[in-house]
Amino acid sequence: MSLFGKYIPFKVELEKYIGHCQTVFEQIGDTRAVSLVDGFIKDLEGQRYNITIIGSLKRGKSTLLNALMERRDDSISPISSNVCTSTIIKYLDKALAVSDTKKEHAVIYFDAHDSSISPPITVSFQHLKSYVTEEQNPENRKRVRSVEVFGDFPDWSKAVTIVDSPGQNSVFGHHDVLLMDFLPYSDAIIFLVAADIPLDGGDIALLKVLSEDEKRKIFFVLTKIDNIENPEDLDEVKCFVTSKIQEIGLTCEKLYTVSAKPVYEALTQGISGNQLEVIKAENGILELEEELEKFIILNSDQTKILRSRIEMLLSQTSEACNKYISVSNEILSKKTYDLSILEAEKMELMNANDVLRENTKKALKKFSRAWDRAINNFHRKFSSKSNAIEDKINEGLDQGGLWGAVFQSFKLQKQVQNAVSLELQPLVIDLEEKLEEVITTLNNEFNDELSLYIKRKSGTDLGATAGSAFAVATMASTVTWGISATNGAISSATSAFSTWQAAADALRIAEAGNSTAVVGAIPKLWRWLWGAGKATEAITTVTTTGAEVANAASSAIVAGVTAVVTAGVSIAVTLLAQKILRHILVSVQGTRVVGITEKIMSDMEDSLFKSLSAYKESLIKEYKQNIDDILEDNTERLAEIMDIFENDDSDKRQLVSARLEEVKKLLSEGIRVQKQIPMLQ
Numbered sequence: 001m002s003l004f005g006k007y008i009p010f011k012v013e014l015e016k017y018i019g020h021c022q023t024v025f026e027q028i029g030d031t032r033a034v035s036l037v038d039g040f041i042k043d044l045e046g047q048r049y050n051i052t053i054i055g056s057l058k059r060g061k062s063t064l065l066n067a068l069m070e071r072r073d074d075s076i077s078p079i080s081s082n083v084c085t086s087t088i089i090k091y092l093d094k095a096l097a098v099s100d101t102k103k104e105h106a107v108i109y110f111d112a113h114d115s116s117i118s119p120p121i122t123v124s125f126q127h128l129k130s131y132v133t134e135e136q137n138p139e140n141r142k143r144v145r146s147v148e149v150f151g152d153f154p155d156w157s158k159a160v161t162i163v164d165s166p167g168q169n170s171v172f173g174h175h176d177v178l179l180m181d182f183l184p185y186s187d188a189i190i191f192l193v194a195a196d197i198p199l200d201g202g203d204i205a206l207l208k209v210l211s212e213d214e215k216r217k218i219f220f221v222l223t224k225i226d227n228i229e230n231p232e233d234l235d236e237v238k239c240f241v242t243s244k245i246q247e248i249g250l251t252c253e254k255l256y257t258v259s260a261k262p263v264y265e266a267l268t269q270g271i272s273g274n275q276l277e278v279i280k281a282e283n284g285i286l287e288l289e290e291e292l293e294k295f296i297i298l299n300s301d302q303t304k305i306l307r308s309r310i311e312m313l314l315s316q317t318s319e320a321c322n323k324y325i326s327v328s329n330e331i332l333s334k335k336t337y338d339l340s341i342l343e344a345e346k347m348e349l350m351n352a353n354d355v356l357r358e359n360t361k362k363a364l365k366k367f368s369r370a371w372d373r374a375i376n377n378f379h380r381k382f383s384s385k386s387n388a389i390e391d392k393i394n395e396g397l398d399q400g401g402l403w404g405a406v407f408q409s410f411k412l413q414k415q416v417q418n419a420v421s422l423e424l425q426p427l428v429i430d431l432e433e434k435l436e437e438v439i440t441t442l443n444n445e446f447n448d449e450l451s452l453y454i455k456r457k458s459g460t461d462l463g464a465t466a467g468s469a470f471a472v473a474t475m476a477s478t479v480t481w482g483i484s485a486t487n488g489a490i491s492s493a494t495s496a497f498s499t500w501q502a503a504a505d506a507l508r509i510a511e512a513g514n515s516t517a518v519v520g521a522i523p524k525l526w527r528w529l530w531g532a533g534k535a536t537e538a539i540t541t542v543t544t545t546g547a548e549v550a551n552a553a554s555s556a557i558v559a560g561v562t563a564v565v566t567a568g569v570s571i572a573v574t575l576l577a578q579k580i581l582r583h584i585l586v587s588v589q590g591t592r593v594v595g596i597t598e599k600i601m602s603d604m605e606d607s608l609f610k611s612l613s614a615y616k617e618s619l620i621k622e623y624k625q626n627i628d629d630i631l632e633d634n635t636e637r638l639a640e641i642m643d644i645f646e647n648d649d650s651d652k653r654q655l656v657s658a659r660l661e662e663v664k665k666l667l668s669e670g671i672r673v674q675k676q677i678p679m680l681q
């Protein structure tokens with residue numbers, strides 16, 4: 001594993017997570033979270049660890065750097081047996097370069113010269129040596145302050161800047177100044193001592209100028225140990241170096257021993273992978289890398305900042321995610337509609353009212369005409385019967401004479417009644433049947449026409465069936481009651497009323513058993529229509545309760561018609577007989593009845609027609625009222641559907657649920673990142 005082999009994968013994952021956060025928050029439009037993430041990205045970009053390699057001249061700093069950076073040549077950090085590196089060189093991943101170029105390059109920064117400012121220049125690796133080596137830039141005549149090298153370096157260079165420094169000695173004083181400016185920014189300092197030149201005065205002088213803080217970050221590394229053949233000699237050197245360090249008051253818990261040259265040489269020969277790892281391990285490089293990573297991660301202030309930033313990001317991310325989840329769930333839990341079904345209903349309803357109005361007009365006109373025809377027909381026949389009635393009465397009178405008849409008034413009364421009944425009864429029955437037929441035709445016509453606009457929920461919709469049957473029964477009962485009462489036919493009215501009561505009871509039971517059906521989308525419309533003409537159909541489709549109600553409703557209509565005719569005609573007929581009789585008895589004008597029946601019948605007819613006409617008007621009014629209700633229901637329902645279309649948010653819902661998935665994924669990613677934080681503790 002290379003340098004920062006544990007931290008780098010964590011950082012890569014963290015960066016991926018942050019990128020995902022940014023996308024998700026932008027999508028869900030959480031601007032607060034977006035700016036939080038943006039800030040974090042900047043922090044993380046600025047979050048870099050620095051490792052600086054220092055030491056006296058020719059201790060092998062550049063060789064170690066090339067080994068750590070796994071370089072195959074020394075173009076970026078020249079190695080030489082002569083005094084070599086002449087300036088501070090930082091190595092960074094080329095992705096971090098400010099300039100647009102994506103190629104490997106180096107940026108040379110200069111010191112101000114003769115109070116003029118020299119801007120930095122960009123050079124290729126090939127020309128780097130002419131700025132960074134003592135050989136080509138003796139005594140730093142080019143006044144290079146520092147160099148930044150951007151290249152294809154190992155992954156860890158994205159998070160760690162490694163710095164090569166010029167060897168320190170009193171001869172090249174300018175080196176010291178450069179280094180001292182840079183050291184405070186280092187998270188770890190590798191102090192290189194060469195095994196063949198144990199700590200000398202120059203090394204000690206360098207150590208002494210370091211600040212206390214810098215001293216705490218030192219890794220003492222003894223290099224070039226391949227030069228020492230005898231292991232005992234190595235121990236001796238180590239002891240010597242350690243004691244020297246302690247002598248000047250520094251602690252040296254561990255003195256790392258490495259040989260950088262064999263590793264670098266292996267690299268120049270193209271060795272890589274496991275073979276390289278073995279060579280690195282044999283030469284102490286691997287241990288140094290691991291320890292450096294551990295030390296830096298644990299001791300750097302930047303780690304503490306990083307940790308607290310990650311924790312803040314995670315907690316705010318989960319807060320933003322949870323907020324979105326709860327808002328989304330609220331949106332998604334709202335009722336949904338099948339828009340294609342609603343669209344069909346909308347189209348039907350848009351037409352329905354016009355057609356309904358037109359058909360109502362036609363049906364009622366037809367009904368009115370048929371009714372009047374039945375009445376006129378009755379009238380014609382009824383008027384023509386007066387002579388026949390009188391003839392029959394006179395026959396009786398001829399036989400017994402008036403006074404005889406008076407003495408046998410009971411007989412006379414019977415005679416008159418028989419005459420009236422015989423002549424009028426067929427007419428009465430006929431009228432009754434005709435009117436019943438007219439009403440049934442109207443019912444059927446309405447039902448057939450209007451069923452087009454009825455949305456039936458199902459064949460077992462008991463509540464709706466019962467409801468409609470009940471409405472019809474109520475109507476028939478009300479009308480019947482009114483007409484019958486006028487004519488004194490209390491019993492007919494009572495029977496219609498009890499029919500109505502039966503329907504009401506049945507409705508209550510049905511409603512209790514199926515209350516949801518009653519509160520259907522347009523129950524009023526269904527109630528009235530379905531029951532009106534479909535009583536028989538209902539019997540076959542609904543269960544016992546529904547069937548009972550439907551039966552009751554049919555009976556109520558028939559009862560209504562019968563009541564009118566029976567009450568209006570039959571009772572009138574009885575009264576007619578009584579009036580004729582009374583006239584005979586009171587007038588005492590002769591023994592024959594002539595011309596009086598016609599007058600009495602005409603009076604009775606007037607009264608009967610008044611009642612029938614009232615009944616007809618009530619029926620028309622009742623139907624119109626029901627149609628108006630339906631029209632109103634249709635309009636309301638249409639408005640409701642339009643409203644649903646207007647507020648349709650199915651696209652939004654789709655988007656919300658897709659984003660919800662992303663947010664949930666982000667939350668689980670966050671949990672994974674969180675689990676890795678202990679690595680930073």
Ligand SMILES: Nc1nc2c(ncn2[C@@H]2O[C@H](COP(=O)(O)OP(=O)(O)OP(=O)(O)O)[C@@H](O)[C@H]2O)c(=O)[nH]1
Nearest residue numbers: 058059060061062063079080084085167224260261
């Ligand atoms: N045997 C051996 N030689 C080494 C090792 N490391 C470096 N050298 C040699 O030491 C000499 C100096 O190496 P550099 O890496 O240039 O040393 P430096 O500290 O960067 O030198 P300056 O930049 O001039 O301070 C070179 O001849 C290297 O080959 C090592 O581990 N073993």
Ligand SMILES: [Mg+2]
Nearest residue numbers: 061062084085
């Ligand atoms: Mg060097």
